[in-house]
Amino acid sequence: MINTLVRPADINDHQQLSNLIFFETRLHRHLDWRSPLEWLGAPFYWALDEGGRITAALACPAETVGIAWVRLFVYAGHGSAQDAWHVLWPTAEYEIARAGGATVVAIAMQPWFQTLLAANRFVNRQQIVMLEWHGFASQPWVAREAEGIRVRKMMESDLPPVERTDAASFDPLWQNPLGTLQRAFSQSLFATVAEDTQGIIVGYQITTGGGQRAHLARLAVHPAVQGRGVGKALLSDLFRMLAQQGPSRLTVNTQNDNLTSLNLYRKMGFVRTGEHYPVYTLEVPAGV
Numbered sequence: 251m252i253n254t255l256v257r258p259a260d261i262n263d264h265q266q267l268s269n270l271i272f273f274e275t276r277l278h279r280h281l282d283w284r285s286p287l288e289w290l291g292a293p294f295y296w297a298l299d300e301g302g303r304i305t306a307a308l309a310c311p312a313e314t315v316g317i318a319w320v321r322l323f324v325y326a327g328h329g330s331a332q333d334a335w336h337v338l339w340p341t342a343e344y345e346i347a348r349a350g351g352a353t354v355v356a357i358a359m360q361p362w363f364q365t366l367l368a369a370n371r372f373v374n375r376q377q378i379v380m381l382e383w384h385g386f387a388s389q390p391w392v393a394r395e396a397e398g399i400r401v402r403k404m405m406e407s408d409l410p411p412v413e414r415t416d417a418a419s420f421d422p423l424w425q426n427p428l429g430t431l432q433r434a435f436s437q438s439l440f441a442t443v444a445e446d447t448q449g450i451i452v453g454y455q456i457t458t459g460g461g462q463r464a465h466l467a468r469l470a471v472h473p474a475v476q477g478r479g480v481g482k483a484l485l486s487d488l489f490r491m492l493a494q495q496g497p498s499r500l501t502v503n504t505q506n507d508n509l510t511s512l513n514l515y516r517k518m519g520f521v522r523t524g525e526h527y528p529v530y531t532l533e534v535p536a537g538v
């Protein structure tokens with residue numbers, strides 16, 4: 251008889267998990283600054299081990315206290331999503347509860363994963379919508395300034411105040427801690443900050459990309475100065491750099507209920523592409 255157990259995945263599972271992720275089509279992988287393998291060794295990462303062979307894995311490490319994104323769910327194609335989930339999830343739920351509870355969140359990019367979450371008490375909380383900028387035709391782009399605000403290139407040493415701006419601006423679900431912002435910065439194509447006359451950072455944007463494509467991955471303005479044109483200034487400076495340096499396609503994602511950002515993007519010439527993905531959440535209360 252094959253010995254089947256759910257156990258924490260660790261760094262020794264790297265090769266097996268890497269094969270599972272590479273070969274299996276039943277894969278949910280979070281849009282993340284880290285690959286799922288880079289999370290190995292973090293808490294809340296489990297493997298289904300069937301006689302030494304990993305046939306499924308679930309990872310929801312909590313990067314921000316109380317928020318656990320489902321960063322990986324994968325299972326061998328001969329099984330069913332429900333079966334794999336029903337084996338892995340009870341351990342996950344028990345351990346998350348024991349560690350103080352969390353909001354477990356996932357962006358369901360694929361219909362099978364959406365069906366799975368909906369069938370397992372997750373609630374569709376909002377949608378992620380994609381927009382595309384169509385302003386390249388209006389070159390040369392003239393950057394728009396906000397009074398008393400200077401937009402400049404981000405430096406590594408800006409990251410601690412950038413993190414504070416991020417934490418003050420975003421709902422906890424969407425906040426990025428320092429380590430994640432460091433990764434985002436290191437993978438960026440253009441990263442800028444907006445600072446006031448005293449040199450205090452009040453906003454930032456991070457854009458990734460290469461070749462003809464760019465993606466505005468983060469944009470935030472501190473609530474104390476929102477509504478004064480800082481967001482517009484950061485965006486128009488980004489457009490100016492893009493117009494000078496190449497990429498002809500700029501996309502951005504936001505939440506369908508984030509009306510402030512939708513207004514800003516619409517005003518700045520973005521249009522919705524029609525692509526959207528549901529965000530599912532499940533509250534796991536603290537327990538023993």
Ligand SMILES: CC(C)(COP(=O)(O)OP(=O)(O)OC[C@H]1O[C@@H](n2cnc3c(N)ncnc32)[C@H](O)[C@@H]1OP(=O)(O)O)[C@@H](O)C(=O)NCCC(=O)NCCS
Binds near residue numbers: 471476482483505517
């Ligand atoms: C979205 C955000 C970056 C906008 O920055 P901002 O500096 O306040 O924006 P601006 O002052 O440049 O305003 C630009 C437009 O946004 C819209 N806007 C700004 N504040 C708004 C509000 N409270 N309600 C509705 N629309 C608003 C308006 O259309 C405004 O244009 P207008 O002044 O001509 O009417 C900022 O609100 C923020 O950081 N929000 C939290 C983080 C976030 O949601 N980021 C984007 C997610 S992808």
